[in-house]
Amino acid sequence: MEIKFKNITKSFGNILANKDINFSISSGKIHALLGENGAGKSTLVKILSGHYRADDGEIIVGEEKLELGSTKDSIKNGIGILAQDPLDFSNLNVLESFIVGSKNTNPFINIKGIKKNILEQFKKYKINVNPEDQIRDLSVGERQQVELIRLLFNGTKIIILDEPTNGFSLEQKQLVFEVLKSLNKVGFIIILVSHKLDEVLDLCQEATILKRGEIVSTVQLPCPSDQIIDLMFDSKFSAKANNKKENSKNSNLGSILLNFSKKPKSIQYYDQDINFPCGKTTGVIGLQGSGADQFIRDCFSGKINITIKNENSDNFIPEKYFYYTPSDRLEKGLFNELKIYEHVAISRFSDSQIIDWKKVEKKSTQLIDDFNIKGEKNTMASELSGGNQQKLMLALIPEEIGLLLMEQPTRGLDVQSASFIWRKIKTRSNSDYGSIFSTTDIEEVWAYSDYIMCFSGNSITHFSDKSEINKNEIPYLISGVNSNGK
Amino acid sequence: MTYFESSFITIISLSAPLVFVVIGETITERSGVVNLSVEGTILITALTAFAVAVSTNNASLGVLSAGLIGSFIALIIVLCDIKLSMNQIAVGFVLTILCGKLSSFLGQNFVRIPGPSLPKVDFPILKDIPYIGPSLFNQNILVLLSVLLIPTAWFFLYRTRFGLNLRSVGENPTSSMSRGINPEHMRILGTLIGGFLIGVGGAAFSLHAKYGWSEGHTGNYGWICLAIVIFGGWNPIRAALGAYAFGAFQLIALKMQSVTIGFTQVLPLIPFPLMIMTLIFIQMFNGEHRRKLPVFLKPIIGGIEPGSLGKPLNKEK
């Protein structure tokens, strides 16, 4: 059986997610879709599953032309998807969540019979879950396993896995991979969307690489990983980074100490403290979902203990000097109906009760100018583009010395805006305690950090001064492969 | 007949309207919609039932029309939610006032006049069973139906595919859509069914529990029912138990009136705040705090709010 993609194109507003995709996937070889964040892999499979409707093009499954944009039709054609967040129902029990939408035409639920059926299936695939458990009591890995069985139970013949293994334990992953391999042998089509090279090399025989919405090439596996990495990652031209040597002006502020004894969510298996001088920029690089963002959040929330060590004593930085910018700009960092000048009032003019709007407006105009924000002082935050929202968040940071904690500061921004933002960050970082930022972009982390921390699968795989690491080691450190290729 | 037995019968009988309403609203909320207009809907459906019954001299027709009006009002809310993306609570609140006042206006000619009664059931042997017999098998048909509704609603929600699909939309419309279910259809159906039952509840007031019509006839019962739905943890059996508990409170208050001196007007009011305050403490055990409950209490109180309750449906694609 074969799935043919013909001229599939899809945009979201101004962003072209998939551009003229043409290729086929057949049974017999487990297929991978590889690419950087934003390459378009997730969009493509969601078009296949019916969650999105393509703007143009068609998909042929076997002999049938797929009705695009209809989950019902995709299900009818045997397509099932295992997404990053399990598409189940946390307040139902396993049995109920299992049978929602199944093809059984019996209007009544025969609990005994279904339970027996499910237990058989679970046993067959060695899943250790009780049908009467509540879904919300299961771990993410167990939920994904149940979802997989459910897909099989409903006659799915084409299984898409959209980065599903983030919550899996090693055992669970092995189990699922065994199941998938055996399914593939009996004619199932298996498509794995992932950025984890180690998994792809373990499971798949063929990989199609996407970059910026287009297909780069299809390769047969096994294949040397540097070849793949070359195809996946871009060497974009490094924006003219303002990389002047930082004055050691503020290393006499001491050094920053990170302590993980409170077991933050972002890090498994790391106990040692981390130490680096003040006034430096630490770049935390990892692919989406690897823990890099959560690390920044844990720093802000206090889950990670941050203290300043100097000759005299250990000091806690007062909470109000932690300056945090989230990656969900509108949902967690701004107020969508409030205007720019109102944001300025909240962040910069909170000392007095009565607001002097004239001063606020003057400051807003100055900040808009300073930070090159494309908007006016009474533009609402929701009306700004992503880049300008980021600039706004930066502009709102008070001028006093603090610790900058930034989640993906240039996410989704074009090169110009990104380099502008970095100029602004660097201008103030000389006088701050320091800044820690997360990113998924290797060029960025290389250009702007003094210290580099690598994340993969909720673990710190590396931390050091930039001088102690080679740039081409980084893709391996974040993909869960080491530089020898396995 | 003992004192307890006659009280039992009274409670079952007089709580019948509440049972219809709380089960109806439970079903609606399980699909993710809050029908805040219950208070107004009960008023206008009570009037409808009585008015139609009097005009056609047929009480059953009254019940049917009340149910249809209940569905209609609920339909307004769900359409405003799914087609116009309006706030369910705002629409529900305005409808409460509108329907309530409409009932005052339209009901003028029906105040304190007599009308036909509901058909009565009279099962020869069953009616002699102590407690249950006289409550169910020697009363008007709505009381029997209200009790039969409880296991039916439970079965519908938990043992039929349709009920399961309804609940899945209430929990997570996105996942439901992935499974090929249409969340809009489910919400509409859940609301129509729930609205119909609320209407029947209104009819059960004016044609049975508090016969006739007067301005503000069913005052405040709607609000109480909304609270009881939460008290019942969105489970029809527990909600019905809550309705009976409230009925029991009312009966106690009524009896105390004749016993204590004075304050005859205050006592009937006490069940309302009492119920709501109980709710407040019960509601602490809704959601994740449910784990803290001792095991024997778990089947009785506490529940989990449907995940998409009150939230508008997102349109993907």
Added chain:
Amino acid sequence: MENKLKINLLNLSFITIKLLVTFLLISLIILLLGGSPLEVMESIIYGAFGKPQKIVKTLLIWAPIALASLALLITFSAGLWNIGIEGQIIAGSVGATIIARSALGESIASPYIQIFIGLIFGGLWGLLCGFLRVKFNVHEIFGGLGLDFVASGLIVYLIIGPWKRAGIASTSGTDIFPDASWLPTLGKYNFQIIPLILVIASFIIIFILIKYTNLGLRLRATGINPSSTSRYKINSSLYFYYAFAIAGALAGIAGVVQAAGFHHKLVPAISGGYGFLSILIVLASSRNPVITMILSFFFASMIAGGSQLQLRLDLHSSMISIILSSIVLIWLVMRSPYLNNMFNKITSRLNLEK
């Protein structure tokens, strides 16, 4: 600037269309209910403004409604549904009655003390609602309703119990307040200036609060997006308490006006349903303070003018509430996100045709 003028004219025409549609639909409703729209309008206008004493009464009805509406502006801006406002009004009126029945009730300062105490009682009752929300996570709709019931029960108890009229325990109310506790009147039509002063002062305070203070801005931020508040070190629970306290205080003052100015005694229906009515007003005014005041005056006129409907046109007085709630419903539908988008699309399409 031609473009801006065009947009303004377009918006104006949209509003006119909306008003016209509302007017037609309301007339239709009146017709269906057996009345004549013109007669009804005439009766209301006469009932509200026909004679000087009627105008005085209209203003007196306007005061508590305006105060309650201003209260709700605060809670709504923090994203809260303060259904408990009815109870807060009652709390204020109870506070007033306590003063009126005490020795202080005979002093010249009584009205002012009543206002002060009513404000506090209302504020505390509001804080209770906030407490249930913050500490026990009880949604303010149910906490508010519960406290409304408690307040109603309490007031009935007081009226037929400890505060009953000598020899009679009746729900028609307590004894009439002593003269000194009445809100002072001027002139032959018994015009009361204090309620108006309270309204104007409250409007100014609330207006300044919302538009010119950090408190107002942070309340709004909390209401818009509670998830973003932690980034700005805003403690959302604290702001909920502020909102409930301020709203409760204003509602309490409304209760004092009802007790000392309108009824001159405590009656079970002291709030007159004005709390719920004000919710309708604020829903319709999209939280604009000036529109809120205008709308509350409109509502007050309708209520004042509508009291004669039964007498003159044989139409039940509930028709007024039917009209008012229908207006709000129609207006809400017209401002729904879906229809709003349609209006916006029309605007931009007409712009493109330049």
